[in-house]
Every structure is written in C-alpha cells, then in structure tokens.
Amino acid sequence: MVRRGWRLGVAAGVAVLAAICASGPEPWEVVRTASDLGPLPADRYGLTPRDYQRSQRASALLVRQCMADRGHPEFPLDPRYPDTPGVTLAVGTVVITDYGVLDPDDARRWGYGWDPATAEASRPKGRRMTDAEYADWPDCSAEASRRLVRGIDLTGDWLYAAGRMVEVNKAVKRDPRLRAAWDTWSRCMAAEGFTRYPDPAAAYGDRAWHRGSDGNTRHTERERATAVADVACKHRHRTPELWHAVRAEKQAADISRHRDRYAAALRALRTYRANIDEALRGPGRRPA
Numbered sequence: 001m002v003r004r005g006w007r008l009g010v011a012a013g014v015a016v017l018a019a020i021c022a023s024g025p026e027p028w029e030v031v032r033t034a035s036d037l038g039p040l041p042a043d044r045y046g047l048t049p050r051d052y053q054r055s056q057r058a059s060a061l062l063v064r065q066c067m068a069d070r071g072h073p074e075f076p077l078d079p080r081y082p083d084t085p086g087v088t089l090a091v092g093t094v095v096i097t098d099y100g101v102l103d104p105d106d107a108r109r110w111g112y113g114w115d116p117a118t119a120e121a122s123r124p125k126g127r128r129m130t131d132a133e134y135a136d137w138p139d140c141s142a143e144a145s146r147r148l149v150r151g152i153d154l155t156g157d158w159l160y161a162a163g164r165m166v167e168v169n170k171a172v173k174r175d176p177r178l179r180a181a182w183d184t185w186s187r188c189m190a191a192e193g194f195t196r197y198p199d200p201a202a203a204y205g206d207r208a209w210h211r212g213s214d215g216n217t218r219h220t221e222r223e224r225a226t227a228v229a230d231v232a233c234k235h236r237h238r239t240p241e242l243w244h245a246v247r248a249e250k251q252a253a254d255i256s257r258h259r260d261r262y263a264a265a266l267r268a269l270r271t272y273r274a275n276i277d278e279a280l281r282g283p284g285r286r287p288a
Contacts, residue, residue, distance in 0.1 A: 030104065030235055034097040037244040041251040042168075045161035045265050051273065058279035059144045065282070066140035072133050076126030082134045098247075099240045100200035100230065107227035112204050113217035148275045157268040160261050168250050172243075175250070181242045188233035194226050200239070203230050 060077040067075035182199045190196040197203040209217040
C-alpha cells in the first residue's frame with residue numbers, strides 16, 4: 001500500500017527509505033499521481049491548486065473593476081484577446097509530475113504528451129476584448145497583480161522557499177540512493193529493449209518525440225511504447241517512492257536549518273491568501 005500522510009521529517013524519511021530498500025518483490029499499489037505518494041515538508045510553503053484557482057478568480061474581479069473605472073463596463077471575467085493580427089493566446093498545460101510520467105493509462109494513450117483536447121478546454125470562454133479594452137487591459141492586469149501581493153517582500157520572503165527548493169532538488173539528484181535507483185530504472189529500460197536513459201527526465205525530454213511549440217508530442221508508437229516501459233520500470237522498482245522519500249528527507253533538513261526564513265515565507269503566503277480573500281469578497285461579497 002502506498003504510504004499516505006506519514007509524519008514528515010528527517011527520521012520519517014530515513015524510515016521510509018529503509019522500508020523501501022529492505023522490502024521484497026511483493027505487490028505494490030500503483031502510483032498514478034504525485035499526490036498518491038503523500039505530502040512533502042515544503043508543500044505548506046507553496047501555492048496549492050486551490051490557491052491558484054482562487055487567485056485567478058480574484059485577479060479577474062480586480063481587472064473587471066479597474067476596467068469599469070476606465071470606462072469599460074461589463075468587461076468579461078474570462079476574456080479572449082481581440083481578433084488582431086499578431087496577438088495570440090498562449091496556453092500552457094502541465095502534465096508531467098516531478099517524477100515523470102506515472103499513470104500507465106496516460107503513457108499508453110499519450111506517451112510523453114497529453115490529450116490535445118485538454119489545452120482547448122483551458123482556453124478563455126468569454127467574449128473577445130475590443131481594441132479599446134485591450135489598450136487598457138495590460139495596466140489593469142498589472143494593477144490587479146500588485147493588489148494581490150500588497151504587503152509582501154517580493155525580493156526576499158515571497159521567493160525564498162521556491163529558491164531553496166531549487167538548491168534542495170540539486171542535492172536530491174546527487175543523493176547516492178537516488179542515483180542507484182535511477183540506475184536500476186535505466187537497466188530495466190534497457191532490458192525491455194529501449195534506450196538506457198540516465199534518468200526519467202531524459203526519457204521525457206528525448207528530442208525524438210518532436211515536441212511542438214505547445215510542448216505536446218506526436219504520440220508515435222515508439223514514444224508510447226517507451227513511456228509504457230518507463231512507467232512499468234518505475235513501478236516495478238518503486239522508483240517514485242524512493243525518490244519521494246529522499247526529497248522529503250532533504251526538504252525537512254533544509255527547513256530545519258533555515259527555520260526563520262521559511263517562517264517568513266509562510267507569513268508572506270498567508271498575506272497573499274488574505275489579499276485574495278479581500279478581492280473575492282469585494283463590495284457585498286462573502287469569503288469564498
């Protein structure tokens with residue numbers, strides 16, 4: 001059974017690593033998403049999907065109020081760009097986890113890419129902005145962003161945790177236990193008749209998949225077969241579980257060493273959430 005909600009810390013990380021390394025070949029529940037592995041110590045210092053969704057709603061409301069103040073009443077909450085040459089809508093779709101592709105069904109269907117319909121579904125649903133609205137929209141968008149980060153030290157506290165995770169992830173990748181796990185995964189891939197990539201990131205980023213400007217791949221038969229083998233080797237050798245445990249251990253140690261700075265980062269995050277609450281309430285609104 002995948003471990004969920006275990007107590008996070010250095011001792012817990014060591015215990016999980018020991019359990020994984022000492023366990024035999026008994027059946028193991030398939031990990032399909034990173035959330036199946038449980039929380040990480042640094043999670044509480046970063047934005048959650050709910051934070052992101054609420055911030056998007058808050059920003060849309062602030063932009064609409066600003067646009068109304070500039071003489072554009074009934075500005076849509078989810079506008080499309082005007083039909084102007086040279087103006088395009090960039091749509092980003094994140095489908096890879098920190099551990100690469102994990103879901104065997106997704107690997108079988110889409111390889112190292114994703115269903116193109118998911119990008120279409122994320123496009124704005126509102127009417128197009130008029131040219132006059134579009135002229136004022138950038139300033140209103142910038143004003144909304146400033147409102148949401150009001151009272152936050154953007155050069156220090158706000159980016160501290162994310163910056164530390166860049167360094168922690170470098171240490172994770174150097175960890176001999178993870179390097180050994182990647183080597184086992186790599187040998188498994190070769191035994192299945194595929195390229196012996198040094199790690200899962202190299203398999204995901206192989207130029208043979210011919211990613212387009214949107215980041216999606218061509219879903220070729222070879223790509224999909226490689227992704228299926230990738231996922232199977234990860235699950236067979238419990239690569240995500242060990243990888244996750246090493247990350248938990250390194251994160252907990254870093255948080256312990258820099259406790260005051262992480263506490264300041266958490267206060268900044270709480271301020272951001274309070275600013276979102278205020279924007280969502282607005283005149284006559286109740287907290288969401």
